């Protein structure tokens with residue numbers, strides 16, 4: 001019997017394509033490929049010895065308990081640690097407002113489960129984070145896109161979207177956005193908050209990169225501008241290690257109740273072993289010094305990439321100027337299709353993500369996302385030179 005035809009599958013899965021990025025990651029893991037494609041942290045900066053030591057100590061402290069089932073909300077001490085960091089930024093967030101998730105990707109899935117019925121409107125940045133598009137597509141959301149530029153969201157588009165539709169969720173990455181690297185300005189955040197406050201929608205601030213600032217000034221968290229309506233997502237993936245698969249979400253009490261039910265049904269709880277090791281690591285090490293080191297490296301890698309782009313890409317190339325995070329975004333001459341470029345550049349062993357994967361609307365085919373954190377400065381220089389040749393001979 002052939003059981004693989006579309007009619008066997010739920011409607012929700014049939015229209016969702018595999019993630020371009022997850023697919024090319026399989027190819028780019030070959031060591032001879034210079035990859036600017038994934039959002040990979042720099043492996044040399046993983047605190048490997050400290051995590052090994054933390055694992056030993058966690059087992060010594062907790063014994064067999066470490067291998068037992070645990071609670072859905074997540075390790076209380078870990079949640080207290082996260083809450084205390086927010087409190088230092090004057091955000092009134094407590095451990096009970098926090099749910100530990102399997103990375104912030106699971107938070108997006110749980111939000112989809114809790115909020116989205118088929119056809120429900122979700123306001124989303126255009127271009128936007130592919131993993132959020134995929135997560136919400138699975139719940140058959142209808143996307144209402146809002147363009148972003150170097151300042152943040154286009155406020156008149158946002159007004160229009162909010163006025164004409166009953167959207168439950170507004171998805172944002174205001175710090176060092178994926179894919180563009182831009183950040184919303186302070187004024188833009190306030191203007192967005194003002195518009196959302198007129199509605200009964202929730203604003204999601206997805207913030208995996210917020211602590212990776214290497215220049216410029218820290219901006220307001222939506223949690224301080226719009227506390228009743230903000231759902232805040234965080235992650236240890238970019239700051240400690242993505243393999244832990246640990247992140248968190250902060251949500252108002254009524255939403256949290258539903259999220260906990262959704263998480264119980266999804267996986268009972270996130271790995272308590274990983275949580276205990278992480279908490280031990282956070283206790284035993286100077287996390288601020290680790291973050292400063294990451295920011296220093298990523299700031300340098302970004303400059304190396306930026307300078308190489310100036311040297312090797314056509315002069316007409318427009319590039320964003322991120323103040324943190326892992327990505328920058330290039331807009332090439334209008335006649336260039338970066339998907340076509342990708343086919344040539346991968347033959348020459350350089351990978352990037354063509355911009356069209358990130359659009360749900362008004363696709364700009366001449367754009368590309370480049371990650372500067374995953375490769376060494378030497379490989380960044382070499383890869384951008386190769387890519388520059390591919391573009392100029394297009």
Ligand SMILES: Cc1ncc(COP(=O)(O)O)c(C=O)c1O
Nearest residue numbers: 039103104105129178235237247
């Ligand atoms: C904006 C954004 N949200 C969420 C995620 C998911 O991260 P994780 O599940 O590893 O925390 C990523 C990963 O790149 C991201 O860029």
